[in-house]
Amino acid sequence: MIEFMVIALPRSGTTWASNWLTTDTTHCLHDPLYEHHYRNWDSIPSRKVLGVSCTGAYNFSDWVRSHPARKVILHRSLTEINRSLDAIGAPKLSAGDERKLDAIEGLHVDWQDLFCDPVEIYEYLVQKPFDGERHAALARIEMQPQFSGLTINRGVTRQLLDELRSM
Numbered sequence: 001m002i003e004f005m006v007i008a009l010p011r012s013g014t015t016w017a018s019n020w021l022t023t024d025t026t027h028c029l030h031d032p033l034y035e036h037h038y039r040n041w042d043s044i045p046s047r048k049v050l051g052v053s054c055t056g057a058y059n060f061s062d063w064v065r066s067h068p069a070r071k072v073i074l075h076r077s078l079t080e081i082n083r084s085l086d087a088i089g090a091p092k093l094s095a096g097d098e099r100k101l102d103a104i105e106g107l108h109v110d111w112q113d114l115f116c117d118p119v120e121i122y123e124y125l126v127q128k129p130f131d132g133e134r135h136a137a138l139a140r141i142e143m144q145p146q147f148s149g150l151t152i153n154r155g156v157t158r159q160l161l162d163e164l165r166s167m
Contacts, residue, residue, distance in 0.1 A: 001042045002067065004028075004051035004125040007058055007104055008074035009093055011084035012111045016143045017074070018053035020114070020135065026126050028053050030145070033160060035153045038063055051125065058101045059164055071106025072121050074114070115139050 006017045006028070018030035028051040029044070036044060038060050041052060057064050064071070082092040102108075107124055114121065119130045 001050065002044075002052055002069045003049050004070045004072075005057070005064065005067070005106075006051070006053040006072050006074060006125070007064060007101065007106070008053075008055055008111065009058065009076065009078075009081050009097055009101055010055040010090070011081045012055070012074045012076040013114045014053040014055050014074070015145050016138070016141075017114055019143055020118075020138050021051055021053065021122075021125060023126070023131075023134075025049055025128070026051060031055055033057065033156070035151055035156065037156050037159055049126065056160075058097065058104060059160075059167075061100050061103050064104050070125055070127075071104065072125055073101060073104050073106050073108045074111040075101070075108060076111040 004021070004026075006014055006021070008014050015030055018028045021028035025048055027046050027048040030053050032038075032041060032044070032052050033054060033056040038057060044050060051069070078093060078095065078098055085092055107121070109117075109121060118135055122130045122135070
């Protein structure tokens with residue numbers, strides 16, 4: 001069962017958050033929509049407390065809102081996001097994407113709070129004391145997905161795209 005979620009638009013620190021929130025007792029999956037339909041997230045096996053850090057779930061905000069997991073929603077300016085997406089050759093996002101993200105209930109924070117003011121985020125999500133030493137070590141590391149190494153479940157991708165087209 002998914003116990004916590006970090007939801008954001010792309011290029012907003014979710015890869016880093018996933019690493020930060022994976023500990024000896026928690027496992028935080030980054031962008032699980034590449035492999036698992038969101039309705040199947042609760043059946044992903046894990047011996048640890050399971051969470052997700054996802055840049056696509058905002059598209060399914062009704063489902064996200066109805067899920068009982070603790071949620072942190074990261075915000076970054078659309079201008080910064082689009083500049084970063086452009087740098088990697090990805091399509092730009094719109095104000096409509098921002099509105100979908102805004103509609104999700106949870107703890108809304110600026111994405112930079114992951115690095116500058118993380119205590120409330122961490123303790124809210126993982127329900128244990130903040131590990132400042134670990135955070136300080138990770139905060140010095142820039143993390144990016146290795147796009148060429150992603151495993152993509154084409155059946156799930158087709159199903160999600162069909163859902164998005166029908167919305």
